[in-house]
Amino acid sequence: MTDCPKCDHETLVKTEELGKIPLDVCPGCHGIFFDKGELEALLKQSQGEVPAGFGLISPKPDTIDCPRCKVKMSRGGLVNPMLLVDKCDSCGGIWLDPRELSLLKKLLGLSGGPEGVQVARPAPAAVGPEEKGFPVLKYAMVLAALLGLALVSYELYVYFSPAGSVEREFSAGMTAFGALLLAGGGIGAIKA
Ligand SMILES: [Zn+2]
Ligand SMILES: [Zn+2]
Structure with a gap:
């Protein structure tokens, strides 16, 4: 330098x-x-x-x-x-x-040849690792995956509980929704 x-x-x-x-x-x-x-x-x-x-x-x-x-x-x-x-x-x-x-x-009585030269500023060197914004998307995905896991666990808990011991009935729809959240959130969190 x-x-x-x-x-x-x-x-x-x-x-x-x-x-x-x-x-x-x-x-x-x-x-x-x-x-x-x-x-x-x-x-x-x-x-x-x-x-x-x-x-x-x-x-x-x-x-x-x-x-x-x-x-x-x-x-x-x-x-x-x-x-x-x-x-x-x-x-x-x-x-x-x-x-x-x-x-x-x-x-000196010289003629010809280049008169001057222009150079461009070098690109500023990167300072440390690139500053990244708060990874909101990643956190949202992780949250979705956790929510999905909780939903699936809860529905499975309801499903396997003896009849009458739990007030709610097993919902296949909610289980599927939870599984989707879990899969989508999991993949999203890895890719985000
Ligand atoms: Zn010198
Ligand atoms: Zn100068």
Whole structure:
């Protein structure tokens, strides 16, 4: 996870859309972080000679942190004192805002090649198990199954009791209804 040095809560996304070089691009501000050597490699793909290694012109302490090293970067001119970019003294990485890449190419007299790259935010990672609503249906099914079981038990109790000891008479209809509730509720509870 590499955070964007400019945006809060943005994570850089690796993409090879720019010159088949695995660059880290911010989905928010579309800034690009070039690891040491990557910017040179990209610029070499446009025609033209590229100065080896970019040293900053009159670098000053920067306010943003290197997304790799988490140390303050330096801000200075790249190729031209007017093109101010952020560079990490520690790892040699360079952060370019979207328009800085095209400015740099203009300054170097390079033409062709891609100008920038857009990336989509990655889908947010699922946090723990999926939050499920209260499983009302499942409980209703279990309740129906229990009610069915009670009905069937009661009717069987009535059926097997000696005649006269129970006031009610056995009802085949209620038994069937109870059995249906039990079966339906049972299957429903498992599937819900
Ligand atoms: Zn950003
Ligand atoms: Zn660094």
